Amino acid sequence: MTEPARPPTAIQNGLILAAVAAVCTALVALTFNVTKARIAANEEAYLQQRLAPVLAGVTFDNDITASAFTLPPPHVLPGSEAVVVYPLLQGAEPVAALFVVTPEDGFSGPIKLLIGVDIHGSVVGVRTLQHIETPGLGDGIDIDRSDWIEIFRGKSLESPKPSMWAIKRDGGAFDQLTGASVTSRSVVNAVGLTLRYFEVNQDVVFAAQADPGPPNE
Secondary structure (H helix, E strand, C coil): CCCCCCCCCHHHHHHHHHHHHHHHHHHHHHHHHHHHHHHHHHHHHHHHHHHHHHCCCCCCCCCHHHHCEEECCCCCCCCCCCEEEEEEEECCEEEEEEEEECCCCCCCCCCEEEEEEECCCCEEEEEEEECCCCCCCHHHHCCCCCCHHHHHCCCCCCCCCHHHCCEHHHCCCECCCCCCHHHHHHHHHHHHHHHHHHHHCHHHHCCCCCCCCCCCC
16 A cells, blocks of 8 residues: 655755745846846936937037946035936047936926036036926926926026026026926026036046046035
8 A cells, every 4th residue: 555645844845945935036136137237228228319419519529428437425416316427528628528417306306317518618408317297387397398498508607697597486597387486496406506516526527437536515
């Protein structure tokens, strides 16, 4: 007579559970790595899409992605997140820089901006990369919703003067989005702060990317 099968012991159960856990962990890690690479590729493609109009009229010949470096917090640029900087060169001569900054004082939360500044301190373009501002109001900062963001093109700390880098409601020179003064104020302040940083820190922006050094006040 065949003996009835014995139920697995506690040790065997433990080994089975450990094997299942190991397989699940491996699958999660594989999925994360695949997804992470895909997300990074999508973000890079979106950034490249936004770069083109900001860089219109700017002549450069360096690989901006390879030249990019990160300024970790604390810094004097908008927001408390790390800032990615893209120096643009023609030969060995600096021509402009792009900054990805994230002011945190939007109406609904942080606003990620791409701000381009030429070597003379003039804005070559601004684009919104990410936000959660109110649809129909604050989302007008997105070029796909309105052309409001174009008001910064060609502006500098000379025109208007630093004291006028504010929305008209606050006594400044810039129109605000209708019904979205908080959102507009956040973007205007962010662009103005970036211009001030660039004016003082061009040596940091165009120095060796491996060690950009601390920003100046």
